[in-house]
Amino acid sequence: MESEMNMQKSIVLTNNTRDVPRLNVFVEEFCQGMGTDEMVAMQVKLAVEEAVVNVMNYAYPPGQQGNVNIEAAATQSDDGNTCITFTITDSGQFFDPTAKADVDITLAAEERQIGGLGIHIMRQNMDSINYRRINNLNMLTLSKQIKN
Amino acid sequence: MKTTIQEQDGYMVAMLEGNLDTAAAPETEKALSPLNQVEGKDIILDCTQLAYISSAGLRIFLVVLQNAQAKGRHVYIKGINDKVRTVFTITGFSNIFEFM
Numbered sequence: 001m002e003s004e005m006n007m008q009k010s011i012v013l014t015n016n017t018r019d020v021p022r023l024n025v026f027v028e029e030f031c032q033g034m035g036t037d038e039m040v041a042m043q044v045k046l047a048v049e050e051a052v053v054n055v056m057n058y059a060y061p062p063g064q065q066g067n068v069n070i071e072a073a074a075t076q077s078d079d080g081n082t083c084i085t086f087t088i089t090d091s092g093q094f095f096d097p098t099a100k101a102d103v104d105i106t107l108a109a110e111e112r113q114i115g116g117l118g119i120h121i122m123r124q125n126m127d128s129i130n131y132r133r134i135n136n137l138n139m140l141t142l143s144k145q146i147k148n
Numbered sequence: 149m150k151t152t153i154q155e156q157d158g159y160m161v162a163m164l165e166g167n168l169d170t171a172a173a174p175e176t177e178k179a180l181s182p183l184n185q186v187e188g189k190d191i192i193l194d195c196t197q198l199a200y201i202s203s204a205g206l207r208i209f210l211v212v213l214q215n216a217q218a219k220g221r222h223v224y225i226k227g228i229n230d231k232v233r234t235v236f237t238i239t240g241f242s243n244i245f246e247f248m
Contacts, residue, residue: 017170017171017173018171019171020169020170020171021167021169021171024167024169024200038231039230039231039234042200042231042234043234045200046200046202046235049169049170049202050202050203053170053202053204105238105239105240106240106243107240108244109210109213109214109217109244110214110217112210112244117203117206117207117239118203120238120239121202121203121235121238121239124238125238
Protein backbone atom coordinates (compact mmCIF):
# COMPACT_ATOMS: atom_id res chain seq x y z
CA MET A 1 0.00 0.00 0.00
CA GLU A 2 1.40 3.36 -0.97
CA SER A 3 0.34 4.84 2.35
CA GLU A 4 2.66 2.41 4.14
CA MET A 5 5.65 3.70 2.21
CA ASN A 6 5.02 7.25 3.39
CA MET A 7 4.26 6.42 7.01
CA GLN A 8 6.43 7.99 9.63
CA LYS A 9 8.18 5.15 11.33
CA SER A 10 10.13 6.86 14.05
CA ILE A 11 9.70 9.81 16.35
CA VAL A 12 11.88 11.49 18.95
CA LEU A 13 10.27 13.06 22.01
CA THR A 14 11.56 14.83 25.07
CA ASN A 15 11.01 13.36 28.52
CA ASN A 16 7.99 15.60 29.09
CA THR A 17 4.48 14.19 29.13
CA ARG A 18 3.20 17.17 27.14
CA ASP A 19 4.62 15.25 24.14
CA VAL A 20 2.14 12.40 24.68
CA PRO A 21 -0.47 13.68 22.18
CA ARG A 22 2.22 13.70 19.44
CA LEU A 23 3.16 10.15 20.41
CA ASN A 24 -0.45 9.02 20.24
CA VAL A 25 -0.97 10.54 16.79
CA PHE A 26 2.18 8.75 15.61
CA VAL A 27 1.02 5.38 16.92
CA GLU A 28 -2.55 5.88 15.67
CA GLU A 29 -1.36 6.75 12.17
CA PHE A 30 1.00 3.77 12.05
CA CYS A 31 -1.78 1.41 13.11
CA GLN A 32 -4.19 2.92 10.58
CA GLY A 33 -1.58 2.43 7.88
CA MET A 34 -1.34 -1.21 8.93
CA GLY A 35 -5.12 -1.56 8.66
CA THR A 36 -5.76 -2.51 12.28
CA ASP A 37 -9.27 -2.08 13.64
CA GLU A 38 -10.05 0.73 16.08
CA MET A 39 -9.98 -1.42 19.18
CA VAL A 40 -6.53 -2.84 18.37
CA ALA A 41 -5.21 0.63 17.51
CA MET A 42 -6.44 1.87 20.90
CA GLN A 43 -4.87 -1.07 22.72
CA VAL A 44 -1.51 -0.47 21.06
CA LYS A 45 -1.72 3.29 21.53
CA LEU A 46 -2.46 2.83 25.22
CA ALA A 47 0.32 0.30 25.84
CA VAL A 48 2.89 2.46 24.06
CA GLU A 49 1.74 5.57 25.95
CA GLU A 50 2.12 3.76 29.29
CA ALA A 51 5.60 2.54 28.35
CA VAL A 52 6.79 5.91 27.08
CA VAL A 53 5.37 7.79 30.07
CA ASN A 54 7.28 5.47 32.40
CA VAL A 55 10.48 6.36 30.56
CA MET A 56 9.63 10.06 30.67
CA ASN A 57 9.03 9.88 34.41
CA TYR A 58 11.80 7.55 35.56
CA ALA A 59 14.66 7.11 33.11
CA TYR A 60 16.34 10.47 33.57
CA PRO A 61 17.15 12.17 36.90
CA PRO A 62 14.57 14.77 37.97
CA GLY A 63 15.08 18.05 36.16
CA GLN A 64 17.30 16.56 33.48
CA GLN A 65 16.08 16.73 29.91
CA GLY A 66 16.49 13.59 27.84
CA ASN A 67 15.20 12.07 24.64
CA VAL A 68 12.91 9.13 24.07
CA ASN A 69 13.12 7.44 20.66
CA ILE A 70 10.19 5.43 19.42
CA GLU A 71 10.46 3.27 16.31
CA ALA A 72 7.56 1.42 14.73
CA ALA A 73 8.03 -1.58 12.49
CA ALA A 74 5.96 -4.31 10.93
CA THR A 75 7.11 -7.79 10.08
CA GLN A 76 5.25 -10.52 8.29
CA SER A 77 5.55 -14.19 9.14
CA ASP A 78 5.29 -17.06 6.65
CA ASP A 79 1.70 -17.81 7.62
CA GLY A 80 0.71 -14.31 6.57
CA ASN A 81 0.33 -12.80 10.03
CA THR A 82 1.64 -9.33 10.63
CA CYS A 83 3.42 -8.36 13.81
CA ILE A 84 3.85 -4.73 14.75
CA THR A 85 6.66 -3.75 17.05
CA PHE A 86 7.39 -0.54 18.88
CA THR A 87 10.92 -0.07 20.20
CA ILE A 88 11.35 2.59 22.86
CA THR A 89 14.93 3.70 23.46
CA ASP A 90 16.41 6.16 25.92
CA SER A 91 19.88 6.97 27.25
CA GLY A 92 18.83 7.35 30.87
CA GLN A 93 19.77 5.28 33.89
CA PHE A 94 19.04 1.59 34.02
CA PHE A 95 15.26 1.18 34.12
CA ASP A 96 13.56 -2.14 33.47
CA PRO A 97 9.78 -1.75 33.75
CA THR A 98 9.26 -5.49 33.20
CA ALA A 99 10.91 -6.21 36.54
CA LYS A 100 8.05 -4.61 38.45
CA ALA A 101 5.58 -6.92 40.15
CA ASP A 102 2.08 -6.79 38.77
CA VAL A 103 -0.58 -4.77 40.52
CA ASP A 104 -3.51 -6.50 42.25
CA ILE A 105 -6.55 -5.46 40.23
CA THR A 106 -8.99 -7.29 42.49
CA LEU A 107 -8.60 -4.94 45.43
CA ALA A 108 -11.47 -2.71 46.55
CA ALA A 109 -11.28 1.01 45.83
CA GLU A 110 -9.92 2.05 49.20
CA GLU A 111 -7.14 -0.55 48.95
CA ARG A 112 -6.08 0.13 45.36
CA GLN A 113 -2.60 1.48 44.88
CA ILE A 114 -2.27 4.52 42.67
CA GLY A 115 0.77 3.16 40.83
CA GLY A 116 1.49 0.02 38.84
CA LEU A 117 -1.32 0.24 36.33
CA GLY A 118 0.92 1.14 33.41
CA ILE A 119 2.92 -2.08 33.26
CA HIS A 120 -0.25 -4.10 33.84
CA ILE A 121 -1.93 -2.43 30.87
CA MET A 122 1.16 -3.04 28.71
CA ARG A 123 1.08 -6.76 29.57
CA GLN A 124 -2.65 -7.00 28.87
CA ASN A 125 -2.59 -5.19 25.54
CA MET A 126 0.60 -6.48 23.91
CA ASP A 127 1.68 -10.01 23.06
CA SER A 128 5.25 -9.57 24.22
CA ILE A 129 7.36 -7.07 26.10
CA ASN A 130 11.15 -7.29 26.14
CA TYR A 131 13.69 -5.13 27.89
CA ARG A 132 17.39 -4.93 27.11
CA ARG A 133 20.19 -2.71 28.35
CA ILE A 134 22.68 -2.17 25.49
CA ASN A 135 25.46 0.43 25.17
CA ASN A 136 24.11 2.48 28.07
CA LEU A 137 20.69 2.54 26.46
CA ASN A 138 17.39 1.21 27.74
CA MET A 139 15.55 -0.60 24.93
CA LEU A 140 11.99 -1.71 25.48
CA THR A 141 10.22 -3.62 22.71
CA LEU A 142 6.47 -4.06 22.60
CA SER A 143 5.02 -6.42 20.00
CA LYS A 144 1.54 -7.39 18.94
CA GLN A 145 0.31 -9.71 16.24
CA ILE A 146 -2.45 -8.08 14.24
CA LYS A 147 -4.86 -9.78 11.88
CA ASN A 148 -4.48 -9.16 8.18
CA MET B 149 -9.85 17.56 27.01
CA LYS B 150 -12.83 19.58 28.10
CA THR B 151 -14.24 19.06 31.58
CA THR B 152 -17.33 20.78 32.94
CA ILE B 153 -19.19 20.30 36.21
CA GLN B 154 -22.82 21.13 36.90
CA GLU B 155 -25.53 20.09 39.25
CA GLN B 156 -28.31 18.07 37.63
CA ASP B 157 -31.29 16.38 39.31
CA GLY B 158 -29.55 16.34 42.67
CA TYR B 159 -26.30 14.88 41.29
CA MET B 160 -22.97 16.59 40.67
CA VAL B 161 -22.32 15.75 37.03
CA ALA B 162 -18.87 16.06 35.50
CA MET B 163 -18.84 15.90 31.69
CA LEU B 164 -15.57 14.73 30.18
CA GLU B 165 -14.91 15.28 26.48
CA GLY B 166 -11.91 14.20 24.46
CA ASN B 167 -8.78 12.16 25.08
CA LEU B 168 -7.80 11.80 28.73
CA ASP B 169 -4.18 10.92 28.05
CA THR B 170 -1.23 11.61 30.38
CA ALA B 171 -0.77 15.14 29.01
CA ALA B 172 -4.40 16.02 29.71
CA ALA B 173 -4.41 14.52 33.20
CA PRO B 174 -3.15 17.48 35.28
CA GLU B 175 -5.69 19.96 33.88
CA THR B 176 -8.47 17.37 34.19
CA GLU B 177 -7.53 16.63 37.78
CA LYS B 178 -7.71 20.33 38.53
CA ALA B 179 -11.07 20.68 36.75
CA LEU B 180 -12.52 17.78 38.77
CA SER B 181 -11.19 18.96 42.14
CA PRO B 182 -14.49 20.68 43.07
CA LEU B 183 -15.99 17.19 43.25
CA ASN B 184 -13.86 16.52 46.32
CA GLN B 185 -15.61 19.39 48.13
CA VAL B 186 -19.09 18.06 47.38
CA GLU B 187 -21.27 17.20 50.36
CA GLY B 188 -24.56 15.37 50.30
CA LYS B 189 -24.70 14.55 46.60
CA ASP B 190 -23.72 11.56 44.52
CA ILE B 191 -21.39 12.09 41.58
CA ILE B 192 -21.82 11.17 37.93
CA LEU B 193 -18.74 11.08 35.69
CA ASP B 194 -20.39 11.46 32.28
CA CYS B 195 -17.98 9.80 29.84
CA THR B 196 -20.31 9.83 26.82
CA GLN B 197 -17.83 12.06 24.94
CA LEU B 198 -14.71 10.50 26.42
CA ALA B 199 -12.80 8.97 23.52
CA TYR B 200 -9.76 7.60 25.32
CA ILE B 201 -8.33 7.10 28.80
CA SER B 202 -4.92 5.98 30.07
CA SER B 203 -3.72 5.13 33.57
CA ALA B 204 -3.22 8.78 34.54
CA GLY B 205 -6.92 9.34 33.93
CA LEU B 206 -7.90 6.20 35.79
CA ARG B 207 -5.90 7.43 38.74
CA ILE B 208 -7.88 10.67 38.78
CA PHE B 209 -11.14 8.72 38.71
CA LEU B 210 -9.91 6.52 41.57
CA VAL B 211 -9.15 9.53 43.76
CA VAL B 212 -12.62 10.96 43.09
CA LEU B 213 -14.07 7.60 44.11
CA GLN B 214 -11.97 7.25 47.25
CA ASN B 215 -12.88 10.77 48.38
CA ALA B 216 -16.59 10.22 47.69
CA GLN B 217 -16.67 6.84 49.42
CA ALA B 218 -15.05 8.35 52.50
CA LYS B 219 -18.12 10.60 52.68
CA GLY B 220 -20.57 7.79 52.01
CA ARG B 221 -21.31 9.00 48.48
CA HIS B 222 -21.63 7.06 45.21
CA VAL B 223 -19.73 7.72 41.99
CA TYR B 224 -21.42 6.58 38.78
CA ILE B 225 -19.69 6.22 35.43
CA LYS B 226 -22.07 7.09 32.62
CA GLY B 227 -21.91 6.34 28.90
CA ILE B 228 -18.45 4.86 28.36
CA ASN B 229 -17.79 3.54 24.88
CA ASP B 230 -16.53 0.03 24.12
CA LYS B 231 -12.88 1.05 23.95
CA VAL B 232 -12.92 2.87 27.28
CA ARG B 233 -14.88 -0.01 28.78
CA THR B 234 -12.13 -2.49 27.96
CA VAL B 235 -9.62 -0.31 29.78
CA PHE B 236 -11.88 -0.38 32.84
CA THR B 237 -12.20 -4.14 32.54
CA ILE B 238 -8.52 -5.03 32.21
CA THR B 239 -7.62 -2.86 35.19
CA GLY B 240 -10.40 -4.13 37.45
CA PHE B 241 -11.94 -0.66 37.56
CA SER B 242 -15.16 -2.17 36.23
CA ASN B 243 -15.53 -3.81 39.64
CA ILE B 244 -14.97 -0.78 41.83
CA PHE B 245 -17.17 1.74 40.03
CA GLU B 246 -20.92 1.77 39.49
CA PHE B 247 -22.17 2.26 35.94
CA MET B 248 -25.24 3.85 34.47
